[in-house]
Amino acid sequence: MxxxxxxxxxxxxxxxxxxxxxxxxxxxxxxxxxxxxxxxxxxxxxxxxxxxxxxxxxxxxxxxxxxxxxxxxxxxxxxxxxxxxxxxxxxxxxxxxxxxxxxxxxxxxxxxxxxxxxxxxxxxxxxxxxxxxxxxxxxxxxxxxxxxxxxxxxxxxxxxxxxxxxxxxxxxxxxxxxxxxxxxxxxxxxxxxxxxxxxxxxxxxxxxxxxxxxxxAHSHGMQLIDSDRCISWLPWYHDMGLVGCFLSLIANQVSGDYLKTEDFARRPLAWLDMITRNEGTSISYSPTFGYDICARRISSQSPVSDRFDLSRWRLAGNGADMIRPDVMQSFVNAFADAGFKATAFLPSYGLAEATLAVTIMPPGEGIRVELVEEERLSGSPRDLSRPARYRAIVNCGKPVRDMEVVIRGENGASLSDHKIGKVWCRGTSVMHSYFRDPEATEACLVDGWLDTGDMGYMADGYLFIVGRAKDMIIINGKNHWPQDIEWAVEQLPGFNHGDIAAFSVETDNGEEAPAVLVHCRVSDPVKRLELRDLIRDKVRSITGMNCVVELVPPKSLPRTSSGKLSRAKAKKLYLSGEIEPFKLAA
Structure with a gap:
């Protein structure tokens, strides 16, 4: 422009x-x-x-x-x-x-x-x-x-x-x-x-x-030092880009280097080139998918140490979406030879309704995870006939200065450590209101406390985010997180993060069933049938029931303006016929 x-x-x-x-x-x-x-x-x-x-x-x-x-x-x-x-x-x-x-x-x-x-x-x-x-x-x-x-x-x-x-x-x-x-x-x-x-x-x-x-509060949590410089490709219409990488630089007097978001999408490694050229210490944030793109792109490059020096990347922030520890590990594996340290990772949690930051991991602690049984995550009773399944839940850090965080159950009572419930927060930076929407404001602001709409638990002062309450898939009274289904399909060869959208649909007999839309890059009709059956078996192994599997053209699954998968919009477009799956033989 x-x-x-x-x-x-x-x-x-x-x-x-x-x-x-x-x-x-x-x-x-x-x-x-x-x-x-x-x-x-x-x-x-x-x-x-x-x-x-x-x-x-x-x-x-x-x-x-x-x-x-x-x-x-x-x-x-x-x-x-x-x-x-x-x-x-x-x-x-x-x-x-x-x-x-x-x-x-x-x-x-x-x-x-x-x-x-x-x-x-x-x-x-x-x-x-x-x-x-x-x-x-x-x-x-x-x-x-x-x-x-x-x-x-x-x-x-x-x-x-x-x-x-x-x-x-x-x-x-x-x-x-x-x-x-x-x-x-x-x-x-x-x-x-x-x-x-x-x-x-x-x-x-x-x-x-x-x-x-x-x-x-978030500059205090990041422990800013004089040599810090911000390098960013995040869009300025999203809270992490606007508040964290634009307004914060002014209020905390930090110089910044910017790559346009669309330029990052075409040349993601230019982001790392800019970090390499910074002679001071770098602070740079990205959702999980940004790290994933770079790790995948570098696989075909010459030795990373020939091009990059990431040894001065002090804080590699991660937020704005569910943090995937497997993707973070892949990034470490790809760029360790360029000097990147796993301890630079800075998981965090925030939302626009709290201005931005709610929790930040203390610098130097890196990615820390806990393995949690899926039944505990969903609140479903343990099925003793099946082996226990676990999901790695990332520690998103401690509440920033002047912010309180509590976990509440369905009755509104505060829950103790390791008990999963709704995440609530209170502090000076919680929003004034939703503009001209008093009903929506009253629904999420109660006595100064903000209902974030996210599910999680606390442990020793740290917050662990489990998922978005509205994304939960409930089948026959049993809860399933769409992230678990999507992650399972991603383990099959040929799939990338963001290729799968899981949600529930009503079947012909009036019952709810899990549905999975999957980007398909296979053109052979027979191979497509085999792929559909493979995905169906994989999801059945997780949910214990049959699911609707639809193979859709690449790049047809919608994303939000910040690049996150939009399950709600994917479901809407699928049901309206705007996302048209490939027709498969019976």
């Missing part, structure tokens, strides 16, 4: 990235508002650095330049009639344009609403529909997006009846300067939609106080 916000052209070889350290005294998000945080960060030398698809530095954007551009954007927005508490929807493309617009909206007293870019799945019409639904929920005065997708954003804005602009419309920023409103700690800073917010979106309203509390 075009970098239109006050970028001074210069030769690539002349670019010098912002430093890891400078003379400005470090403050760890101890500000009243985000505006105060950017005002302070702009006094130093640190900032953002944007890279091309090969990981080559193409734009240096110090925080002082970000602040200057943001103030001009704020005046331009006010000149357009934007008032305090208005919403301004922004297509969150990684780059200087979005950064200045997001911060400019906050300076203007309005609420930025980051929304996703188009994905390869679903096409133009589905993207316009997704935007229209989120615009209807957030009711913005204005939608601003990249010039290149204006055809789609114009249509979405027209359906909502809000204004429309592109990055280029703010390039000059020549509006007259006016007095800017002064935000207070309890004012709303922004609205955040979770990656799964599509059909019935909930806009999480985050105050300045909640944001600063969480940014201070």
């Amino acid at each position: 075009n970098d239109t916000i006050n970028v001074v052209p210069r030769a690539i070889e002349a670019l010098v990235a912002t430093p890891n350290d400078d003379a400005l005294a470090r403050r760890f998000a101890d500000f009243d508002t985000f505006c105060d945080a950017l005002d302070y960060a702009a006094q130093g030398q640190r900032g953002f650095n944007f890279h091309d698809p090969r990981g080559t530095l193409k734009q240096v954007y110090p925080f002082r330049q970000l602040r200057a551009d943001s103030l001009k954007v704020a005046h331009a927005l006010i000149a357009r009639g934007v008032k305090p508490n208005d919403r301004v929807a922004l297509i969150a493309e990684t780059g200087a344009d979005f950064a200045a617009l997001f911060c400019g909206v906050v300076y203007a007293g309005a609420w930025p609403v980051p929304l996703p870019l188009p994905t390869s799945f679903g096409g133009k019409d589905n993207y316009i529909e997704q935007l229209a639904v989120q615009l209807s929920s957030s009711d913005p005065m204005l939608l601003v997006g990249p010039d290149e997708i204006a055809e789609m954003t114009v249509q979405a804005a027209a359906r909502q009846g809000c204004g429309h602009a592109t990055w280029a419309d703010f390039a000059a920023k020549d509006a007259p300067e006016v007095a800017l409103p002064k935000a207070g700690p309890d004012d709303i800073c922004y609205l955040q939609y979770s990656s799964g917010s599509t059909r019935f979106p909930h806009g999480v309203a985050v105050t300045h106080r909640s944001l600063m509390s969480n940014l201070a």
Whole structure:
């Protein structure tokens, strides 16, 4: 996309990235508002650095330049009639344009609403529909997006009846300067939609106080040091990318290097190249699938030590999805010769409703797992006629500063260690509300406690996440986690993480049965039949019952905007006929 916000052209070889350290005294998000945080960060030398698809530095954007551009954007927005508490929807493309617009909206007293870019799945019409639904929920005065997708954003804005602009419309920023409103700690800073917010979106309203509390808490949990630098490809419309790898860098004065998410998808090893080139210590987060892609991609490369030096990767964060210990081990096996240490892994747990971080593993402890019987996970009675089966559950760390976590049973009572129940949390960084949705707010916020919707247990002060309560498959009164079924199918040769979606469907006789959609890369009809039967036998060995197995074309299973498999959408598209399985002979 075009970098239109006050970028001074210069030769690539002349670019010098912002430093890891400078003379400005470090403050760890101890500000009243985000505006105060950017005002302070702009006094130093640190900032953002944007890279091309090969990981080559193409734009240096110090925080002082970000602040200057943001103030001009704020005046331009006010000149357009934007008032305090208005919403301004922004297509969150990684780059200087979005950064200045997001911060400019906050300076203007309005609420930025980051929304996703188009994905390869679903096409133009589905993207316009997704935007229209989120615009209807957030009711913005204005939608601003990249010039290149204006055809789609114009249509979405027209359906909502809000204004429309592109990055280029703010390039000059020549509006007259006016007095800017002064935000207070309890004012709303922004609205955040979770990656799964599509059909019935909930806009999480985050105050300045909640944001600063969480940014201070997770920087404290990560034990930031002066040499740390953030390297990221995470999208800025997802809470881990927006809060953890954009807003946190400003509030904690950390320089960052960015690769666009779509560029990572095409060249994932460019991420590791950027970490290699960092002369300081690196902090970099990814969901499980990012580590999986790199480990698989490197298998055909020359010795990793010839290309990568990952010895200074201090914190390799993992979150935003269920953490797979087998994938993490594969990554260690693939990159140990490049200096990567397993102790660098930093499992964590969080959600947009808590701003971001709820728990973080203490640095240096790495991935720790417990083997738990599947019957215990599902709450089903033990079947003594079958051998016990176990699933490895990853330790997601300890509650961050100013956050409490408890596990509650069905009656709402707190449970003791190793008892599985619903995860609840309470703290300053828990959301203000769901925007204009008091019923949904009341359903998950009770006496200051947030019902996360996730299942887990505590052990010696550490949180273990088992799964998402709404994903549970209940057949004949017995509970099954879809992750267990998907994992079992992935053990068959030829399948990757994310190739399988498991959920329940109603069969012709009115009973519920597990259904499994599987990406099929086999073209021979006979081989497809054999594959279906193999999968069916594998699932039967786990669930003890027959299941519906459908082989579907590669890349047909939908993902959320952050790249996670969407089981709910897969089920919906399958039942509506939009995902069309391969026809198999009887």
